[in-house]
Structures are given as structure tokens and as C-alpha cells.
Amino acid sequence: MLVSKRQGTQPRLFQMVEMEALVPQNHLLRQLDRVIDWSMIHERTRALYSENMGRPVSDPELQLRLMVLCYLFNHSERALYNLLPMHAGYLWFCGLDFEAVLHPEEAELALPDRTTLVKTRKFWRDHQVFDDLMRDIVDQCIIAGLVKPQMDAAVDGTQVRANASIHSLAEIQLAPVESIEAYLVRQAKEDTEDTKTDKEDAPKPPSTRNDHSEVEEQAVHEDFHGKTFSNRTHRSTSDPDARLYKKSKGQEAHLRYLVHDLIDVHSGVILDTRASLASGTAEREVSLKQVQAIRFRHPHLQIRTLSADKGYESADYLVQLHELGIIPLIRLRSLKLQEFPVYKTRALHPVRKAKRRLKQKEIQAYNFAKSIQRHGAYRHIQALRARIEHAFAEAKGRHGLDRARSRGLDRMQEQATLTAMVQNLKRLCRFKARRPRAGALSCTVLAKITGCPQYLCSTTCSGFRFFGNFDGFIL
Known part of the structure; x- marks a missing residue:
């Protein structure tokens, strides 16, 4: 039977709806709410606020849940606040309802202003609150049995485009070198000139010409052909921490950062993540710091093997892994064993003696890594190294790590930490659903x-x- 055309839709004026009934039982937000005690943020931030002075602070747990939503579903603060009045799941996860968003002055738990959330992130970032939260989440993964005490790790780095344009590069202006005598003469001359009264200091009439027009025109029509840019001679005016970087010869250089992850290859849990300036040696330097930091943050963990790609093939890097008692599973360019050096004469000079010892350690570490590759005893673990590439792909495709949200190395570190936190929470939810x-x-x-x-x-x-x-x- 034909249905007549509706003239309009008139919703009911009063509707009795529970927020609990609007969120499915198997939704990811319900799983997150079950596996983590979000009130732990109160203990982490208790020492940062005064109990008797100042205005009452906004609820830290509510702000933490809002930050998790931003990185879990790849929203900016502005986009999240536009979606909150329309998303029942987001409101339920934050402990709010529709009335709290539409009439915050009458709600028991009010939604903080967006600028308050931005300032809180900066305040927590300066006091390393996010690093403590990351460590707590990794500890909970260990307690749940997701990460074993005897673990096999993998390390790698990825490029992240900085939030800066290539047109913001400007040549570095070095300060002129001046002797003390010339500085004193110049200061004395400036002091005598300041004491004189200048009658020609009358204010000039405002210019009708737009001062920015010439600069904007020059920026639009600037031609980069024939110019050479490098990190030694140029720096970005909008993001001075960003560096020109490319990983291969055929790749185009852009302003980038590097984000390094240390993961457990069996569970995929990110144990440590760090952001650094883009350079050719940053991956090896940062990975050694991460391995050493694991011993202090999680001393009950022991890294047995460390898998990496060919970019980590360095004599100094292999020697330090050998001294830490970690088996290196690194793709080497050559598997030919080197002859151990035997010297006919004894070195008496301490510098020459130290060089000989270092050379012996390097050859010993190289031969040890090559013998592992030749025998193939850890091929099943090396095959799992691709999971760190999967983690980077997930972070860039789902959580917005393909580009920096803000500018500065400290803000890039905050983005990397919060992204790794939500990735670990997803893995913990899947594991807790099975066990x-x-x-x-x-x-x-x-x-x-x-x-x-x-x-x-x-x-x-x-x-x-x-x-x-x-x-x-x-x-």
C-alpha cells in the first residue's frame, strides 16, 4: 500500500532516554572504561595544584578522557567539541549527558572550555604527566600478562611531517663576533647618545602603504630554483625544531621530525616512544636511550633480543648492545666473518691501547651478529619485526601521526606519547576481551x-x- 508523503517531522517534546542504553555493550569505549582506572590521574596531578589557593581546577579525569578521545579517533579539540553535542558515546565515556553540554551552568559535572583543555595539556606536558601515564599503562599490560618479563623487542623510527611550510625557511643570521674592548666602546657611545635630547623625535604620520604587501608579494613570487638549502644554513621561522630530512636519495626533503618506538614483538605493545630531531644518527642514538630507560622504568623486564633493520648496522651500536647483554637481530649487508686482530707488539701508549681494544670489541660484536644471521636461529622472531611497521601504519592512518599537530619538539613528544598510549589501550582491550x-x-x-x-x-x-x-x- 502506498504511503502518503509526510509534510514534516515533529519530534516529541519530552523524551526519556538513558545514556547507558545508547552505547552498545561491545563498543570500544565501554572496553576502555572497564580495563583502566581513569581516576589514577588524580594521584598523578595532586602535587601540581594547591588545596587552599586559587580557583577550583576542572576535573582532571574528565580532561584526560577528552584527550584520549582526541587521539583515539583523530580529532582536534575544536572538532571534538563540535561532535560532543551529537555523540552519545563520547558523552557517556566522559560521564556527561546532553543537558551538561547544552546547559553547563546547571550541570553537576560541567564540560571545561576548550582553551582550558589546551592549557591543561601544556601544564601536564611541562610536568611530565603524560610520561607517567604511559609508564602506568605499560605496567598494566605487564600485570595483565600481555607483556612477558622475558621479552623480544624491536626498534625502528618513522618520519613525521612538521607543521611548517618549506617557504618558512630562512637563512641563519649569525651574530657578529665582537671583542670586549669594542663592546665597551660601543656601550659608552650609546650611553652618551641617550643623554642627549633629540628634537627630531616627533611622531611621523602613519603611512598609507601596507607594509606587509611587499613581504607577501615577495613570498608568493619567490623562486627557489638554483638555491641550495641545508640544516646548517637555513632554519624554519615557524618551527625552528623541524629539520630538512629524507630517508632515501630519490625522496624529496621536507621539514620533518623522527618518532622512535620500542615494542614487544609478540604483543605489539609500545614500551617506549620518543620524538627527536631528524638526523642520520638519531635512530641508533635514541634506541640506546630507550633500551637503557626500560631498565629504570620497568626493571622487572628483560630484553633478550632486539630486532632492527639495516639502518642500525653500526659498529658502535653493536658493541653497546653486546655490553648490555642483548642479542642483536639486525639485517647486515655482509655475512662474511672478520678476522680477529692479533698484534705482534704490545701497545704501551694508553690511547693506542684503547684503540686496539675498541677494534677488537667491534670485530667481536660484528662476528657475533653475523653468526646469528648465518645460523638463522631467530628467524621466527625476526619475522615478527614487521609488527613495528604495522604500529607506525596504525598511528599514521588512524591516530594522526602522519603530521605534527603543533610546533616544537616538546609538543611532538606529547603527540607521540598520547598516540602510543591509545594504541596500547586498544591492545589491552583486545587481550582482556579474550582473557x-x-x-x-x-x-x-x-x-x-x-x-x-x-x-x-x-x-x-x-x-x-x-x-x-x-x-x-x-x-
Whole structure:
């Protein structure tokens, strides 16, 4: 039967709708709310705010949930605040409802202003709150059993386009070198000129010509053909930390940063992430810092093997991994073993003696790495190294790591940390969905060993809630 055409849609004036009924039970936001105790941010930020002075601060837990939504679904703060009045799942995850967004003055938990969220991110970034949250999330992955104490790691770096144009490059102007005598003479001359009264200092009439027109015209019609740019001679005026960088000869150089990840190849959990200036040696330098930082942040973890690509083939890098007791699984360009040097004469000079020892260590480390590649004992672990490429692809395609959100190395580090946090949370949700009560036994064992109640966790049918840390103890 034919249906008549509707003249208009008139919704009901009063509707009784529960926020709980609008969010599906298997939604990712429900899983995130179950596996993590978001109130841990109160302990992390308690020392940053005064209890008796100043205005009441906005709820830190609500702000943390808003930040997680920004990076989980790749929204800017402006886009998130435009979507909040229309998205029931976002409001439920933040503990809000539609009335709290439409009438914030009447709500018990008011939505903070967007500028408040931006200032809070800067405040927490300066006090390393995000680094502490990243460590807590990795600890919860370890407690749940997602990351094993004896682990196989992989390290790699990726390029991130800076939030700056190539047209912002300007030549570095070095300050002229001036002697002390010339400086004193110049200062004395300036002091005598300041004491004189200048009668010609009358204000000039405002110019009718636009001062910016010439600069804008020059920028639009600027021709870069025949010019040479390098990081030694040029720097971006909008983002001085960005560097011209390219990974291959056929690639075009752009202003970029480098983001380095250290992951567990079996679970895909990002153990440490760092942003650095783009350079040819940054990957090896930062990876050594990450490996050493794991021993301090998570001393109960032990890295057995470290997988990397050919960019990490360096004698100094292999020697330091050998001294740390880590088996290097690095793709080498040549598998031919080198002869161990034997010297006929004894070196008495300390510098010459140190060079000989360093040469022996380098050849020993190279031969050790080559023997592993020749025998193929760890091929199954080397095959899992591709998971770090998958993590970079996920971060760039789903969470906006393909381009820097803001400018500056510290802000790039914040973006990398928050992106790694949401990636680890997704992996923890998938793992807890398969093993709901995983990790409860580990917390009980830690509580019995330490005898401290802060290691106890209140388990539920769908997850756990973790309080405190357990640095210094072995699972």
C-alpha cells in the first residue's frame, strides 16, 4: 500500500532516554572504561595544584578522557567539541549527558572550555604527566600478562611531517663576533647618545602603504630554483625544531621530525616512544636511550633480543648492545666473518691501547651478529619485526601521526606519547576481551611479596583496577 508523503517531522517534546542504553555493550569505549582506572590521574596531578589557593581546577579525569578521545579517533579539540553535542558515546565515556553540554551552568559535572583543555595539556606536558601515564599503562599490560618479563623487542623510527611550510625557511643570521674592548666602546657611545635630547623625535604620520604587501608579494613570487638549502644554513621561522630530512636519495626533503618506538614483538605493545630531531644518527642514538630507560622504568623486564633493520648496522651500536647483554637481530649487508686482530707488539701508549681494544670489541660484536644471521636461529622472531611497521601504519592512518599537530619538539613528544598510549589501550582491550580475569593472580602475588596494600587490585568480572607501581620487583 502506498504511503502518503509526510509534510514534516515533529519530534516529541519530552523524551526519556538513558545514556547507558545508547552505547552498545561491545563498543570500544565501554572496553576502555572497564580495563583502566581513569581516576589514577588524580594521584598523578595532586602535587601540581594547591588545596587552599586559587580557583577550583576542572576535573582532571574528565580532561584526560577528552584527550584520549582526541587521539583515539583523530580529532582536534575544536572538532571534538563540535561532535560532543551529537555523540552519545563520547558523552557517556566522559560521564556527561546532553543537558551538561547544552546547559553547563546547571550541570553537576560541567564540560571545561576548550582553551582550558589546551592549557591543561601544556601544564601536564611541562610536568611530565603524560610520561607517567604511559609508564602506568605499560605496567598494566605487564600485570595483565600481555607483556612477558622475558621479552623480544624491536626498534625502528618513522618520519613525521612538521607543521611548517618549506617557504618558512630562512637563512641563519649569525651574530657578529665582537671583542670586549669594542663592546665597551660601543656601550659608552650609546650611553652618551641617550643623554642627549633629540628634537627630531616627533611622531611621523602613519603611512598609507601596507607594509606587509611587499613581504607577501615577495613570498608568493619567490623562486627557489638554483638555491641550495641545508640544516646548517637555513632554519624554519615557524618551527625552528623541524629539520630538512629524507630517508632515501630519490625522496624529496621536507621539514620533518623522527618518532622512535620500542615494542614487544609478540604483543605489539609500545614500551617506549620518543620524538627527536631528524638526523642520520638519531635512530641508533635514541634506541640506546630507550633500551637503557626500560631498565629504570620497568626493571622487572628483560630484553633478550632486539630486532632492527639495516639502518642500525653500526659498529658502535653493536658493541653497546653486546655490553648490555642483548642479542642483536639486525639485517647486515655482509655475512662474511672478520678476522680477529692479533698484534705482534704490545701497545704501551694508553690511547693506542684503547684503540686496539675498541677494534677488537667491534670485530667481536660484528662476528657475533653475523653468526646469528648465518645460523638463522631467530628467524621466527625476526619475522615478527614487521609488527613495528604495522604500529607506525596504525598511528599514521588512524591516530594522526602522519603530521605534527603543533610546533616544537616538546609538543611532538606529547603527540607521540598520547598516540602510543591509545594504541596500547586498544591492545589491552583486545587481550582482556579474550582473557577477562588475566592479571589478577599477578597482583595478588605482588601484594604477598611486598606486604604493601597498594599493590592490591580490585578485580571485577571484566577487568582489574591497578593502584601504584611495582618498580624493583620481578614477576
